[in-house]
Amino acid sequence: MRGRPVRGRPRPGASGRAKRAVAVERRRRGAGGGGSAELLGRGPERAALDRMLAAVGTGESRVLVLYGAPGVGKSALLGYAESAATGMHVLRAVGVESEMELPFATLHQLCAPLLDRLPNLPAPQRAALETVFGIRAEAPPERFLVALAVLSLLSDASEERPLLCAVDDAHWVDRASLQVLGFVARRLLAESVVLLFGTRERPEDLLGLPGMEIAGLRDADAHALLDSVTYGRLDQHVRARIVTETRGNPLALLELPRGLSVTEMAGGFGLLRSDALPGRIEQSFLARIRGLPEEARLLLLVAAAEPVGDPGLVWGAAARLGVPPADALADGTWEWLSLDARVTFRHPLVRSAVYRSASKRDLRAVHLALAEVTDPEADPDRRAWHLASAAAAPDESVAAELERSAGRAQARGGLAAAAAFLQRSVALTIDPWRRAERAVAAAEATLRAGDLDTARRFADIADRNARDEFQGVRAHLVRSRITFAAGLNHEAPPLLLSAARRLEPFDLELARETYLIAWGTAALFAAHSGRLAEISEAARALPAPAGTPRAVDLVLEGYALLVTGGRAAAVPVLRRALDALADLPVREVLTWSWVANGVGAAVWDDRAIRVLAGRVVEGARAAGALTELPLCLTPLGIAVSWTGDFTAAAAIVAEIEDVSAATGVPIAPHVELRLNALRGRETETEAHIAAAIEEAVAGGQLMGVTAAQWAAAVLYNGLGRYRQALEAARVCTRTAELWVPAWALPELVEAAVRAGEDGLARAALDDLADAAEPSGTDWALGVLARSRALLDDGTGAEDLHREAIERLGRTELRPELARAHLLYGEWLRRNRRQGEARDRLRTAYDMFASIGMEAFAERAHRELIAAGESVRRRTADVPAGEELTPQERQIALLVREGLTNPEIGTRLFISPRTVEWHLRKVFAKLGISSRRQLAGALPSASSGPDPG
Template sequence: MDQRTRAAGHGENTRLLGRASECALLDQMIAAVRTGESRVLVLHGPPGIGKSALLAHAERAAAGVQVLRAGGVESEMELAFAALHQLCAPLLGRLGNLPEPQREALETVFGMRAGPAPERFLVALAVLGLLSEASEESPLLCVVDDAQWMDRASAQILGFVARRLLAESVALLFGSRRRPQDLIGLPELEIAGLGDADARALLDSVTHARLDRHISERLVAETQGNPLALLELPRGLSVTQMAGGLGLLRGDALPGRIEQSFLARIEALPEQTRLLLLVAAAEPTGHPDLVWRAAERLGIVPATALAAGTDGLLSFDARVIFHHPLVRSAVYGAARQRDRRAVHLALAEVTDAQADPDRRAWHLASATTVPDEAVAAELERSADRAQARGGLAAAAAFLQRSLALSVDTARRAERALSAADASLRAGDLDAARKLADIADGNARSEFQRVRAHLVRSHITFAAGFNNEAPPMLLEAAQRLEPFDMDLARETYLIAWGGASYGAANRESLVAISRAIGNLPPREGSPSVLDLVLESYALLISEGRTTALPTLRKAVSALTDAPLQDLLKWSWAANGLVALIWEDRIMTRTPARVLEVVRAAGALADLPVYLHALGIPTSLSGEFGAAAAIVAESEAVAAATGVPMTQHTKLLLTALQGREAEASALIAATIEEAGAGGQLAGVASAQWATAILYNGLADYERALSAAQATTLSANALVSQWALSELVEAAARAGNDAAAHGALEDLAVTAEPCDTDWAQGILSRCRALLSDDAAAAGLYREAIERLSRTVLRPELARAHLLYGEWLRRDRQRTEARTHLRTAYEMFTSIGMEAFAERARRELLATGEAVRKRRNEAATNEGLTPQERQIALLVRDGLSNPEVAARLFLSPRTVEWHLRQVFTKLGIGSRKQLPDALPRSESDSTTG
């Protein structure tokens, strides 16, 4: 009997006792899915609380809806994508309808084809597409029970999919004892015990004697209304025991008491039946053939084992199913170790080594208690296969077990290193650190010890940009030089990038640059990496002028560098182009890498390259495209749960001049980045502050922020802040600060004979020049900057020149430049600077009305709607937009309908007119 009672007047229809509100919510989910919406819900609560019964109710309510089922199994937590394959198996015939990269990704992780490990987010997009495609034919209900035991790869994929569902006619329903890490943040419902009245009614339904009221109340209170406890605990007790409450009120924990109830039933079964239950408990797939073949090897005779039945604990059908997961754990936990080993060995022997080698290896490992090199090697091969499918957590688990069974001491260190690396890439930093220590302790060579140190360095770096990582990486690079010079060079660059972007520690940058300078020259032509390293080292040790020729060579080489190299370390080279003031090629390398990262579905890497593209896009005044980049970053953060970098959003809101929004974001960034030692983040926030308050004409605050920024060791941010410092100091009357900043700016810009460098330098010199020289310098700045893509800088040159002309009483010419500045600021969307220009125009005597910002004419659109609209305007199809934004095509179509309504248009053909493209406003990369 389960937690159901007949509903009066409804024949065979049943209702769950005391679960009216929960059932109503599930019914609403199913109804919404039938109307084309998506729903997600995580039911969580302790064992026996009724989660499985509620999932079963949802399935019964889903008439006309295709139901897909999967269940987490504790012993399968190490097998990558096991739960996902179970859920998607009925849909695999539809794989041919997916875009080729997505189809190949799923085929690879499900072992249907060989190939390089796909990015897990490409796999997630493929699953989203598969569910969306299937829901075109019929709404889907995907039910995952015991989600706490899902393998990590499946949990990550399903968590991603759940966050991206919107208009796919798909419901994802999870049942879990606790909230799995990868499902946190999804809609959830905690399932509590039954109310007292319902609990008593359920208890009365399974007791044959009338219980004393006090005993009944105490039992209901102690079980906290847990339905399974109320159903199971009275089993096997006599009428006398029931009536007096004897045997019911043991003091151990409730799940243990429920298991004890199951164990009492198990112990009453014949020995062969108990052994059959153990085989079923150890075989996670529920495949009857495997269970019976393993049973046969153990001498179990089916007729004998099932002669007296299984007391309802186990049933054989298309699958072998336990009455409740606690039965499985009770059977397995109570078994003798020698029986468990015998069962796992039998299962390993009947598991196909070709079709299912990983499960076979895991059974062999579970059957082994002493080191066994053959089994360790099998587990190592399983780890290789898991990594090839992208199952990093599974690979780490296989390698850890392989390490425990290793006989060959030489292999122990290598396996520990491999396990540490896999654990690091899977995000398990604590396990990676312990395994690196084991590798160090077992190392047979200095190279192994160095690699263990390198893993520790990467662990520290992965924990967040901080002061500890760069020196550790520097030491690792130095120790690697005798063994692997290419790896040493890559490590030097990561160390340099960490010192610059993270703690921005000048001492670390100097030490790293000195070590790079001492590297022996490579035989033959230098590689791209060599040029990047040399240019960074020279920049710190010798200064901009000396470094400039090498910087230019490195920038030129980056343009055609192999993508596999760029994917590994180009994040640390992103600033090279700006360091030589080359505005027209700033977006080239990040856009190139971004295309590959997007196509691969590498969401973990995507924010880095979005930031690298977002900064120059913002500086160019393409605020629509920059906002789309911010929206994409936020979509990635929402999908992955990983906080996004705020640099582009900081710069964009500061340039827009939205004080309330920008100042709140600046304060939050300074607090968060400062607490984490990420001084580059603090510097970016201070640079944004200087821009914001120069636009608002609050020059004292702009001056303070700019001075703080230029103290940063981050060469790029401090370089960009110098012009803000010159303007703020000049307007605030701090001549000493203004001239000092101009001298520093000349050191960085003067050697670079580009229109950007010379235009900014001329504009800043004009601010501090006498009347005879200022006009010529302003005109030179305007001429130079007009040849760049940096429209905001050109508009600011017109503004400063117009302000100077007005103060020099040349009102007519002043109006010309101020009007140009005002129109440019307005069209770009720089509200604060536009208002500053408008006030100056009014001071010349020209009447000017506030114009609506052209960039804001579509502000009725949400950031995601605008991003989708721009991509479609630029010619992408719905599937291409879906792949770009990690959505389903149906969700893209749903958003487009909202866009058409808000813009008052009827088709995608009208988008170019509704969203006119500026000179370089494009989101297609």
């Protein structure tokens, strides 16, 4: 400041600590708030930051969210960390308050110094970052692929020297950037990176991260700071009240006394309330800013409205408003602005105060000037935002520009930004037809961005403004999808069915897709078959597709036939659907996998289930579709558990839990239930079954109840508690769900026979024949033969047992084959053929033990003893050394498959350095020293005796 008295002089006689406080706090209020070597009263906070910075020297990473009221000192602490980060590469970003966010703006700000390292990343990750930063034009990447790319970029940079990443004003960071940074923060482990956030309140995407609340100064320090900026001597009671009402907030203590006379200070702040502190501080700023010349105030408003702090844009807009630099840089302007490589405010509250207090007329003028100086080729989206803010009335040209900006934002993966552009476009559109079109698009984009309430509001706008039936039905379709996404599952199927019917005259392909969504929703959540039958009848009444049917068309036709015409009619169509799905691009497979995964199950094709599920999972991983990945992993986990590779299945369970925790999206524990039931772990499985049933009933999710009861039936058959197995299987087979009840029928037959309920068993066997025979697969006919053998009282039983073993032996379903040996051995023993029985039972016992099916192994062990053989119990194969954690086991399995550390990092969404860190622990626990030795240290799916 030039020629203006400095009000912040320490009064004569002030303590040395107060003098230091003035210098420190003045430096804190400088550009960026950083650079201070000491902070008054912040010893514990500084010590915590020092410990974090020291940890990177040992190859670790640290994350901390500093949160607290405006002005409490978060920026100062971030500045302290930056100044203390000796020898580290410091990256800094600041969130900017804006009416309309631009996607990944803060992320670009943080990562810009590292863009020369993009060639070091795997190709998909490099392409993802280049797309969201506008370097290349490609399909929008999944946000979790972007997050993995940022994690890899930081990890790569930290190989050269440790990194400090400081993100201030995180409450104003654009949502796309914050989601990515929140994900990265949760995956940092061994990368030598410190990631710090400063925020007023903890945003949703940062919840669960380590945090530290920054409160006001302690009384003694607050008194000293207040003394340093006041003239004369304050009455001790007045001073105590000021300290109490400001809660020791340093900015309040520094700023509130400004502009007040000695007598006003002596009288105290009679009207000050702590809950209005930010507003009171802003008013203090504004009172002083009003004393500036008009040109200087206008420059401050231009700087407040320009989101990136580009000096060229700020001065260009000021010139268009008739504000020359000489007049704008009046006495006092420097107190508020730092004009360096970027134009920044000394404190974010100054910016918000200036912007919010401006008249609408001035705001429109400033935004129009900024739009005029913004390059429409280089930065069309910010120009569109400025034009929208400058519009005083609906304007079709601006609305169209916003619509184009929404398309560009969506292409970069900025769903929230695309939604914001479209919402503003609707507000500026006067033509009803265009308004309805844009409202539909806004509702769809807002739904994808996860803001269901706002999406519903724009769907209503579209419905009210619809000028034809097609616009109306599209609005109805969006509302149906919102209902489905909101979890109102009993309401979604009829809404989707209605939308599909209304779409038929306009777009048959879209109608079929909507019928399929309605069918899948009803199959997942409906409590009875009536709704599923209604949807299936409506789908069958559709005219045949023109030309070659799409995979979606075949899946829908097959499912509809399954419900209305029976499995025999549906199987040929579903087999064609499987072939079409095999040729479908991965992106489309991902889109329909949640409903198409049932095709292989419907035709009892275990290999097709594994292949399709594996393809879907690989596609989800490659695309970084972490939100969908747990849903994709579930059918794969079920399929893998059916092969008896419990190690791989357990790794899938761990991955599901890991990804669900990272995304915050819960997933039903179907794989874990299935795995624990096959293992026969009674206590933990029963607890999980009860919890899963309770949660599924509360959510109206039929599949969750069915899967839990199926697991219970398998568990209790293994334990030999056949009455309980019978009850669980009966509940499971009574439901309208189409896959699991068929798989539970063999459990029902076995449990009913052992419980002496032959009539029930024969009825279940008839149902099983109807479900299994049309497919003709070895899996279907093998379990059918095994079940028929249980009810055959004549000489045909032995042939059926042998047929079951032969057929199941041609599959990879080792648990089913082992159970066939067990039932044959039990039949031989009951027919007093003890020697043959011992051979079969020993084969079954060894298979169960090697797989890890503890309850079934114990059942076989009892039968062996009854057959006259003394056998020592085996335990399931486990790796040597200490127990591996789930993630260590995942990594070990992937290394065993031959994947490199970067490939494993991509698969598990962690950095290669974290993979190496885990691998060192794996080697230590298993007592090995190389990757080659893992093959012998871990059991494989094929381990165990020859079941022939």
